[in-house]
Amino acid sequence: MLEGLHYQNAYICDNLEAGIDVFRGRGLVKEPIIIPVDQEVMTPRGLKRQKSRICFIWIGDLQYELIEVETDEVGLYANTLSNGGPLRFHHVCFRIDDWADFRRRVDEQEFPVAMERADAGENDLKFLYLDARKVFGHYLEYTWMPEDQWQQIRAM
Template identity: 80%
Template sequence: MLEGRHYQNAYVCDNLEAGIDLLRGRGLVREPVIIPVDQHVLTPQGLKRQKGRICFIWIGELQIELIESEIDEVGIYAGCQSNGGALRFHHVCFGVSDWADFRRRVDSQEFPIAMEREPDDNPNGLKFLYLDARKVFGHYIEYTWMPEAMWQHIKAM
């Protein structure tokens, strides 16, 4: 399952500030905002907690997400293998325009859901899920949907 608008490449790092420093002079034009995240996500094994910090860095039309994990009960970030560098590639992200249509088709495609979050406990309306596509692509694929106002806010960060 590959669809939507590819807008993000994401990297796991042990130290968010060190990851940001690596991007200085490589397209980083404004200081990124660091966002604390503490959430529960639905997994095949039930609800799991994820806590950490993220930041978004825009380079042209591509968003670079850096993820520093503190608590990862899912194991999705902790299991990201080291490549010897400070940044470890983790996933690509696609935005979809019709979440209900997209979500109906997820269960009939080949990649298992690793985790997902819908807005029941998320007042900003963001919906996302990760498909475990490592056997084919070597990484996860994230899909998101968000209200237009939130998308514009994220683009302005």
């Protein structure tokens, strides 16, 4: 299942500031805002907590998400092995236009859902991760959001 607009590559950082430093002098134009995230996500083993510090860096039409994990009850980030550097590739993200149609088809495809936003209302940002490591070597994230929220993210 590869569909939607690929707009993001995501990396795990042991130190978010060191990860940001990698982008200085390499296309970083606007200093990123660091966002604390503390949320419950649905997993095959029930609700789990994910707590991180993240930031988004846009270079052209590609967003780089940097993630410093603080609590990883899902184990989704801990399995990204160190490469000795400040950034470790984790997943790509696609924006989906029709979440209900997409979500129905998720249950019919081969990759298991690793985690999904647990408390998304009708007009809230929705996301899920498919575990595609056996085929692609990484996770696939899919998101849906209202257009005004997409424009806010693009402006970050």
